Amino acid sequence: MKDPKAHPTKAFRAAILHSLANPTDVGLENSYQYFEDGMLLVADGHIVNVGHAEDILPMLDASIEVVELDGKLIMPGFIDTHIHYPQTGMIAAYGDQLIDWLNNYTFPEERRFEDDDYARDVAVHFLDELARNGTTTALVFGTVHKSSVDVFFQEAEKRNLRMIAGKVLMDRNAPDDLTDTPESGYADSKALIEKWHNKGRLHYAITPRFAPTSSSEQLRLAGKLRQEYPDVYLHTHLSENPKEIEWVAELFPDSKNYLDVYDSHGLLSNRSVFAHGIHLCEQECARLAETDSAIAFCPTSNLFLGSGLFPLSKMEQSGIKVGMGTDVGAGTSFSLLQTMSEAYKVMQLQGEKLHPLKSLYQATLGGAKALSLDNDIGNLEVGKEADFVVIDLHATQLMKFRMEHAESLEDKLFVLMTLGDDRAVFDTYSYGQSVYPVNNR
Missing domain, CATH: 3.20.20.140 (Metal-dependent hydrolases)
Incomplete structure (x- = not known):
């Protein structure tokens, strides 16, 4: 019997960033995956592929819709x-x-x-x-x-x-x-x-x-x-x-x-x-x-x-x-973006730094592990449920100006967490379906 919530395969093209593990355990360099020109392939509410767009595009059937998200960043919900x-x-x-x-x-x-x-x-x-x-x-x-x-x-x-x-x-x-x-x-x-x-x-x-x-x-x-x-x-x-x-x-x-x-x-x-x-x-x-x-x-x-x-x-x-x-x-x-900003300040008051990749982990995969749901959600690994957010890194004039001066992925991520809020959320997907349509804002 067909799942009444099932829906066709769809591909999303944008920059993609997600956590793979706790940076405290594996080191910053091994804790995340980033595709500057990435593609997320979603079918029936689940992630079926993620990687470089140039690797996935040639494999796509002509019937698959490709959602082009120029200048956007996809992260886990x-x-x-x-x-x-x-x-x-x-x-x-x-x-x-x-x-x-x-x-x-x-x-x-x-x-x-x-x-x-x-x-x-x-x-x-x-x-x-x-x-x-x-x-x-x-x-x-x-x-x-x-x-x-x-x-x-x-x-x-x-x-x-x-x-x-x-x-x-x-x-x-x-x-x-x-x-x-x-x-x-x-x-x-x-x-x-x-x-x-x-x-x-x-x-x-x-x-x-x-x-x-x-x-x-x-x-x-x-x-x-x-x-x-x-x-x-x-x-x-x-x-x-x-x-x-x-x-x-x-x-x-x-x-x-x-x-x-x-x-x-x-x-x-x-x-x-x-x-x-x-x-x-x-x-x-x-x-x-x-x-x-x-x-x-x-x-x-x-x-x-x-x-x-x-x-x-x-x-x-x-x-x-x-x-x-x-x-x-x-x-x-x-906003968990604003919450990450406050977390950074809490750690500063204790003489410690909270790295933006660590903050991303806490708000996504770390939360999934805390809920014992990391087999289902928390990052964008193949087989997991397609819960993700599309981020506009230039959502405000100040963010746009500051991003032009950002020199690394970590810098851009920290700017997002410091200056970002709901205005940076371009779209939100739950189980592969948009629950925050742009045209409803």
């Missing part, structure tokens, strides 16, 4: 390993650190998601913004309302996106009208897993907001869900703010540290992603590496909320998988 779709409408909320920010902005906004029409409207805007910024995969928080996640998956399915999302579990230390119970959270999550997990390109994430808003019983039932559905994700927050860490120690006095709260309830695995992880001790780092769990590096929100500087080198030296997250709405942009 960006992967956002931590973002909140319900916070789209409160991005750029002024003047608080984490706990006050939740109480003053986040919770009032999330109340509105009891209304399915409102949730759908935000989901549409959210997915539009992801596509506008070249993001093709994201690990997404919903709200405590089961229907908020149902609506999100419905909209993501329409676009054939690879999205991971979950209903927030929150049974204490939050407004009464935004809490569930251990039993209702378990039942709602189970129903959503049965309905959406592994449906098309969609996956489910068990989603405790963070340890302070879940009782031990709720975390126990979250662990039960993970045992019952071992290939679902676990998505939550960890060690973002010093006051938060102190609060966790008060709420869970028998736990050795913040991570141990989750660990003691069976929530660590190769599909567990913890946002932030700024203030981790050596014991926590070792346990994350041992369980193949991942951390989402969220530089924009960490700076915006004054949470601290993420120690990327320490995480990698500990053997921890690290992806990159925008963390909208504490994060101030949907």
Whole structure:
């Protein structure tokens, strides 16, 4: 039976750049592949060839459409390993650190998601913004309302996106009208897993907001869900703010540290992603590496909320998988290009340099590895799903002027990451189909 989403072979001609491995592991020169005049051949949502245009063109059947993208750069679609779709409408909320920010902005906004029409409207805007910024995969928080996640998956399915999302579990230390119970959270999550997990390109994430808003019983039932559905994700927050860490120690006095709260309830695995992880001790780092769990590096929100500087080198030296997250709405942009720029500054403040090829890895293949999806997405290797973004390196007058003075690929890439934003995204393709048409801008 023919795949209803299948589509004809199409060739895209442009400069092509993608990561092959972590530069920290293999060195910069072995970490990427670049074709100045390249060709990407796509069929039925997958990459069937990539290389120099002069090598592939003679092999093409005359019936294959060739999309000429003169002056453009093709890269893998960006992967956002931590973002909140319900916070789209409160991005750029002024003047608080984490706990006050939740109480003053986040919770009032999330109340509105009891209304399915409102949730759908935000989901549409959210997915539009992801596509506008070249993001093709994201690990997404919903709200405590089961229907908020149902609506999100419905909209993501329409676009054939690879999205991971979950209903927030929150049974204490939050407004009464935004809490569930251990039993209702378990039942709602189970129903959503049965309905959406592994449906098309969609996956489910068990989603405790963070340890302070879940009782031990709720975390126990979250662990039960993970045992019952071992290939679902676990998505939550960890060690973002010093006051938060102190609060966790008060709420869970028998736990050795913040991570141990989750660990003691069976929530660590190769599909567990913890946002932030700024203030981790050596014991926590070792346990994350041992369980193949991942951390989402969220530089924009960490700076915006004054949470601290993420120690990327320490995480990698500990053997921890690290992806990159925008963390909208504490994060101030949907753009992973702008997020890469902030990551560079975070590392500068720690006396370290973040090479642009390393940033590209973190926002693409590194994110795929953090999500245990690197067999399917993350770069442009043959056989992988055709999620890619077409970049205009001359999108603004300043970018155009600066690119004229760029002397190397690394220089051009760094200019893109420093000056680029959604204006640099010419087109976004998910599973080989455009989800951000130029003529719709």
